[in-house]
Amino acid sequence: MSLPPEFQGWFTRQGWQPHPHQIALLAAQGDTLLIAPTGGGKTLAGFLPSLVDLARGGHKGMHTLYVSPLKALTADIARNLARPVADLGLSLRIEDRTGDTRQAQRARQRVDPPDILLTTPESLALLLSYPEAPAIFGGLKRVVLDELHALAESKRGDQLMLGLARLRSLAPDLTVTGLSATVEDPARLADFMGGAQVLLADPGPDPDIAMLPTAHPAPWAGGGGHYAIPEVLTQIRAATTTIIFINTRAQAELFFQALWAANDENLPIGLHHGSLAREARQRVEAAMAAGALRAVVATGSLDLGIDWGAVDLVIQVGAPKNVKRLVQRIGRANHRYNAPSVARIVPANRFEVIECVAALQAVRERDLDGDPRGPGPLDVLCQHILLTACAGRFDADALFAEVRRAGPYRGLTRTDFNACLDFAATGGYALRAYDRWQRLVLRDGLWGLRDPRAVRDLRMNIGTIVEAEMLKVRFRGRGGAPLGEVEEAFAASLEPGDTFLIGGQTVRYEGLRDMVVEVTRQPTRKPKIAVFSGMKLATSTQLSHRVQALIGDPTHHAALPADTRDWLALQDQVSALPRPGVLQSESFRHDGMWHFALYGFAGRNALQTLGLLMTRMMEAAGLGPLGFLSTDYALLIWSLDPVTDPAPLLDREGLRAGLGDWLGNNAVMKRTFRNVATIAGLIQRNLPGQRKSGRQATFSSDILYDTLRKYDPGHLLLRITADEARRGLVDFDRIEDMLDRLTRHDHRMLDRVSPLAAPLLLEVGRVPIAGQGRERLAEAEAAALMAEAGLEI
């Protein structure tokens, strides 16, 4: 297709010239992946072919389906499309459909779909689970997948690709367009879509990015970045609108508070993160859009989407962990195409200074990172099979062929598919207990639901996002305003009178009522802590390698600030620098205990796993390990006796054997299992009314995990859990990578703490050694409570 005159006229009237990639996409035949920087008119490019085609008239039913990871984005797009549609006099219905769409509208959309439907992966999965799906999607011409780079990083993307394969079966002459920000490997993303030609837009000028110069150097440890508050305020003052990205919600709260404490001019500064109440987030978004804010302190919750035209500066506080994400965040500054984005980086501590310098070098060299995710996960497939059965009876061979047309499942074996089908039908247990009560039954060669009542539960369980159990926080009293949500485990750790930060204010915990955390205002007290955000990202493999290359080679130190250079020079003198190819370690006494520091540069998850495995071996060797902590670069273990030769503790076979052993009974595995079991449909989430009563009607997924391990160790869900943990939180692959890369061991026995190890001693996040330790801990606590109450055991 080429651009029809009336469209050309519309562009001209706006004073615009269509971007070359917009025209190229219009002309493209077949499925296409468009990679363009933020502000490149990506979304309009995606819709232009649909609008041109629809302007010709003659189409009936749904023509185009648009899928985005954010609900807010669908509303935004609906507004943005309304203008050209009205200007061009097109008679089109454009509607969104998300979890927020009203029931009546949903019902109508199923009978009389709009020309263009804007939705999310979860809502698409729900639509596909209706028996009417063939009628709704049968005439579909185009699919637009927005922010595909973000979707492809999670199971939401895998679910979307399975849905897309279904859509291709329902509407065989479908054309699919993927829209993505800059990624390290466009061909891989095109494969993820199921194969597409890649269209690269002009990436625009290089960003103006640098470290933020500060009066004081970064502290030795910690993650707050508060030392840079004065300079950050100066930057905010000089810019129109600034986004300040911070890695965790708790740190965002603390930084926001510190910023306001120094904000003498009362510059309007807002806070935006995923734990805030939706109302609070929407207020901030609206204020941003209206240009009423000078700055927003945000976490990844602002990583995507909504176009904040006026943002002209991005400040990243804390190490970016990942070069690709840094580049995408930088892109949020200045949505004007062909204007350089401006970004400043504030490392939170000395180690992060080095990481930030390494990341800046990577940005300049356009060397993006990204760890491939591996093939499509089977828990998502289990859910897909069950939802397919909700839509109607299906043939297993046809479904298998269809699933293999989804990019992530291209290599799926029939054996694995059958295992998933068996799980969906019978539970897949070695003990065939449910012959009478199978979920799916085979009749006349087709699989279908045995009990139609199951449809409701299955639809309610749609999706691949498994949140920690969250509790709402409100001010006490009638009509108390919602402040946000905290993790249930955090709430359980609170005693009446404890103070914590949420939404930028310090509040006092009063009690729990009807599963709502009730608090009162406590403006003067110092907050106890705000720890309500779980997982920490590990620094990417490539960036970790760059950091070690920078630290370990003094000829590169010129790129570092002077105080950092001095610190590393002292390390080289007192001990040794962790040179590339060398696995550097040190033993020294401190605080009456032996400490062992290992510079593995393998990311915090892998080093945490290594800490657990090594302390087990140390326990067996009688070294009396007491605890450890891990950062993205180093592992520190303290013990009663010294490690004098680390080689046996780092023996690959020993570690592998330990992994198999230890993994089973581990909190990380249990958390992973909970996610897998929820997605696969073994555990139900959001049963209405269940949590209201305060009674835990459901038992914990840990019990199911322990039971399966004992009675059915070969079960599919245990296999999925082990695969996932190995790549994710356990990250054993990166331990192997470390051992492959750092082949020479260099161990130093020191008479005092080394300069490189000193900051580690200040880090938080110490892990006490489990096993007998935990039992002793509980006994000691129980005894103390008894003694306090004047009781005797």
Added chain:
Amino acid sequence: MSGYSFTFAGQRLVARPSGALWWSDRRWLVVADLHLGKSERMARRGGALLPPYEVAATLDRLEAEIAATDPATVISLGDGFDDDAAGRALADEVCARMHRLARGRDWVWITGNHDPGQVCARMPGRTRAEFPGIPALRHEAGEGADISGHFHPCIRLAGQRRRCFLIGRDHLILPAFGAYTGGLLADDPALAALVPQGLAVACGARALPVPLRQPRRA
């Protein structure tokens, strides 16, 4: 096996780390809320197909308790079965195993809200609504002093949730013994009203007594 010995309503009792109660003078072993057949019942109603091992897991633990105490009488304190049909649906091997466990002793099924009917004829033992006396034995706490189950009490100790006994002046409430059973925290108003003060005894590798806190101000 380190249980916690205590006196309730004038009787010497032991809270065993497994969650079973041992009444040594009478040689009674009391277990609450076995919920046998829970996964079968969920499947029957079109719900998730849970790992069908909870009967085996529960009976493994019960068998260990019986071997350790050699009781004259085993008492299920109500909700022994997840519903009456679940009791009837248990596999033949399970019934045979129950008869083996009951050999040479008395077995009493107190009725609960999940299993209000007579125990199915394939099972050993007999059904009773309650044992009157001081203390009485019944499913749900009533006029004290009594020993009961029903609530599945739990407490948090050193960051972990553990099943627990609640020992108050009027009521002794047992934890659920069944494998797939959730729990209610001891400071929940429903439990705090029954046992406002006293001790919780946490189950685990050892039975750990902990003083109950004052109930939170509502």
